[in-house]
Amino acid sequence: MHDKFLKPYNPQETEDKIYKLWEESGFFNPDNLPGKPTEHFTVVLPPPNVTGILHLGHAYEDSLQDAVIRFQRMRGKKSLWIPGTDSAAIATQARVEKNIQKEEGKSRHDLGREELVKRIEKFAKESENTILSQVRKMGSSLDWSRYAYTLDETRTKAVTTAFVNMYKAGLIYQGDRIVNWDPKGQTTISDDEIEYKEEKTKFYYLKYGPFTIGTARPETKFGDKYVVMYPDDARYAEYKHGQKIEIEWINGPLIATVIKDTAIDMEFGTGVMTITPWHSAVDFEIAERHKLQREQIIDKYGKLLAIAGEFAGTKITDARPKIVEKLRAKGLVVKEEDYTHNIATAERTGATIEPQIMKQWWVAVNKSFAIPHSEIPGIASGSQTTLKEIMRTAVASGEISIPQEGFQKAYFHWIENLHDWCISRQIWFGHRIPVWYRDSKIYVGLESPKGVGWVQEADVLDTWFSSGLWTFSTMGWPEKTKDLQTLHPTSFMSPAYEILNLWVSRMIMMSGFHLGQVPFRTVMIHGLVRAKNGQKFSKSLNNGIDPIDMISKYGADALRMGLLTGTAIGNDINFDENKIKGYKNFANKLWNITRFILTSTEGHSFDPDFSKWTETDKTLTAERDALIVDITQEMEEYKLYLVSEKLYHYVWHTLADKILEESKPLLGTPGVAEGKGTDAEKKSRAQFLLHTLHIVLKTLHPFIPFVTEEIWLTLPHNTDQKLLMVEKWPIIR
RNA sequence: GCGCGAUUAGCUCAGUUGGUAGAGCAUCUCAUUUACACUGAGAGGGUCGCAGGUUCGAGCCCUGCAUCGCGCACCA
Numbered sequence: 001m002h003d004k005f006l007k008p009y010n011p012q013e014t015e016d017k018i019y020k021l022w023e024e025s026g027f028f029n030p031d032n033l034p035g036k037p038t039e040h041f042t043v044v045l046p047p048p049n050v051t052g053i054l055h056l057g058h059a060y061e062d063s064l065q066d067a068v069i070r071f072q073r074m075r076g077k078k079s080l081w082i083p084g085t086d087s088a089a090i091a092t093q094a095r096v097e098k099n100i101q102k103e104e105g106k107s108r109h110d111l112g113r114e115e116l117v118k119r120i121e122k123f124a125k126e127s128e129n130t131i132l133s134q135v136r137k138m139g140s141s142l143d144w145s146r147y148a149y150t151l152d153e154t155r156t157k158a159v160t161t162a163f164v165n166m167y168k169a170g171l172i173y174q175g176d177r178i179v180n181w182d183p184k185g186q187t188t189i190s191d192d193e194i195e196y197k198e199e200k201t202k203f204y205y206l207k208y209g210p211f212t213i214g215t216a217r218p219e220t221k222f223g224d225k226y227v228v229m230y231p232d233d234a235r236y237a238e239y240k241h242g243q244k245i246e247i248e249w250i251n252g253p254l255i256a257t258v259i260k261d262t263a264i265d266m267e268f269g270t271g272v273m274t275i276t277p278w279h280s281a282v283d284f285e286i287a288e289r290h291k292l293q294r295e296q297i298i299d300k301y302g303k304l305l306a307i308a309g310e311f312a313g314t315k316i317t318d319a320r321p322k323i324v325e326k327l328r329a330k331g332l333v334v335k336e337e338d339y340t341h342n343i344a345t346a347e348r349t350g351a352t353i354e355p356q357i358m359k360q361w362w363v364a365v366n367k368s369f370a371i372p373h374s375e376i377p378g379i380a381s382g383s384q385t386t387l388k389e390i391m392r393t394a395v396a397s398g399e400i401s402i403p404q405e406g407f408q409k410a411y412f413h414w415i416e417n418l419h420d421w422c423i424s425r426q427i428w429f430g431h432r433i434p435v436w437y438r439d440s441k442i443y444v445g446l447e448s449p450k451g452v453g454w455v456q457e458a459d460v461l462d463t464w465f466s467s468g469l470w471t472f473s474t475m476g477w478p479e480k481t482k483d484l485q486t487l488h489p490t491s492f493m494s495p496a497y498e499i500l501n502l503w504v505s506r507m508i509m510m511s512g513f514h515l516g517q518v519p520f521r522t523v524m525i526h527g528l529v530r531a532k533n534g535q536k537f538s539k540s541l542n543n544g545i546d547p548i549d550m551i552s553k554y555g556a557d558a559l560r561m562g563l564l565t566g567t568a569i570g571n572d573i574n575f576d577e578n579k580i581k582g583y584k585n586f587a588n589k590l591w592n593i594t595r596f597i598l599t600s601t602e603g604h605s606f607d608p609d610f611s612k613w614t615e616t617d618k619t620l621t622a623e624r625d626a627l628i629v630d631i632t633q634e635m636e637e638y639k640l641y642l643v644s645e646k647l648y649h650y651v652w653h654t655l656a657d658k659i660l661e662e663s664k665p666l667l668g669t670p671g672v673a674e675g676k677g678t679d680a681e682k683k684s685r686a687q688f689l690l691h692t693l694h695i696v697l698k699t700l701h702p703f704i705p706f707v708t709e710e711i712w713l714t715l716p717h718n719t720d721q722k723l724l725m726v727e728k729w730p731i732i733r
Numbered sequence: 734g735c736g737c738g739a740u741u742a743g744c745u746c747a748g749u750u751g752g753u754a755g756a757g758c759a760u761c762u763c764a765u766u767u768a769c770a771c772u773g774a775g776a777g778g779g780u781c782g783c784a785g786g787u788u789c790g791a792g793c794c795c796u797g798c799a800u801c802g803c804g805c806a807c808c809a
Contacts, residue, residue: 008771215809265808273809282809406737410804413736417805566746566757576745578758585771596768645756
């Protein structure tokens, strides 16, 4: 027995050493696996943003995926886990801009595009290094030879190609449509980057000619010249669609036009409203339907334009009370009441979203096109379909399995409500849109066109555009690489429920369009890691926990097992440091179990084919094997939280507390006490203990890879230092 | 408003197809030159959110309600 078993297990001295052994073995790359397996199991790591350091959520996600990958590798599959990082356009730029503003008092415009992008890239590189070392600390068995970054050359080519192909298919278009404008970040953002916050405000009833209209935003109402009501509303039956009425309004008289539209809710307010198509999505749609004029009231900095007369140049927040005052003086305010509603704010900057009509690039989700090639059941190659149809069918047909029914419903619900996707962003960091302009001409292509005077589109793409390509851009698409031909679709994806819509659906869309395939077979959505009291971890609460701190206190094994055990996948985890501590003790328990077994079986060498079991040991074997059959099934179903708990219980409370205690008088202790068993009993029990130790190490390996590997390498039978990570998961016959 | 999830021991959570309520932590009692104090043996502690229903039998299935969390849509 190795002397090191005389001291308690020390993760700090062990883990980095073991990770290095794994990396040097080359087995993270499945092309090097012994036995050249053919059935593949591929997972692509959801690429962390290069915005700083990893948090417990990442640690959980890494543990979950690594456990699955290690299990599949031990099942004899060609298992590949592809690592990567995400440039995360807006998030990263906002972060760096904030730092520069704070430290140097400069804005991005002071630096200029080139300098800012340089600074962001430097930050991203540092952040990338931090992140990758953290991922290694967790023990993640990623194939680093396939590392990808969303902004590297291969991925950039994939993004450009994807854009051009979708443009050619008519699915990407440029258009004046209403966007979510972030006046602080000075960019558009997608619907998914909006966070709704409750706001208490006043709701005003204003006299608008013969009508009373309700509004919470009087400052947008200057130019309102359409008054809209429900077609069947009896109260307003005397007014006809298209009828003109002269009214007195904020800055004088104007001619209002009556519009009848079903978008109006008769129950709300007075059942009549005026519309501001330039600054409201609903109003914009009404204006589109009736081909109405639209006029900009607020500029992109949130200030009122010339149409506001004396209020021009005033910030909308300052203007509101003054405008109400003026309306009141003119006798146009009928009444006002308190009102609570949700306002849209930008997730990244916190600014209130100001809808604007702007020229932007869009992905058409409802537009029909002929798909050249499709392997998705229900969508035939060459048939007419839409991106939305691809997203729906991929899951509805069962080609992608989302075992958690609730999340599947959420997915379908989201697709039903999906609008065209605004993909242009007015920031500087990210994939620049591959479009060039000269005079009124436009060129879309992989490279800039020949000839002088072409100017490239200033905008960059939404970060989720490149993320959507991730399962196949990481495999080298658009080149027809071997990986792409043999490993796509990937097997498994485990994102947090937060990004089901943002990311998962877009991967399905992109993979469906560009490859005619689904991006993955199984989606197992996981929950969030929260503070112990259920609060979200956040900077403002200052309750963040650095996974690296946990690792240096308790070891990566303990952190992994603590995160994976006890909470069903999909539910939020309330993080409890005590639990992690408990699994540190468990690693040490396993360490001492090994010590005991090796000591008390001295003189017996491991015999894999042993068969002369005593009746008692037959019973013990049957009990153990029943557990292995159980947990193997549960591993296949991704019920890791049950498996680790059962193994913990078996090892500690059955193997150690019962079987080892009962073995003491039977086997004796070398040099201390003679065992009372017969030779046959001793032989049988010694073999049982050695077999069980092997099985326990194998089945625990996906959860606590470091300590199990460390033990495995010191087992006496392992004379040629074979790694546990490529051993076979026990099969019970 | 629509949808999803949660509600089980003091705390954090499991509980497969319906068959006598489980774990970890915490608490209490006892043990101790012990493989391991990062220990062992034991104990207490639950109207399974509430009210109905189906069933021989419900934590689990059905209906309604309550509270909390989340998602979507927003009402001008």
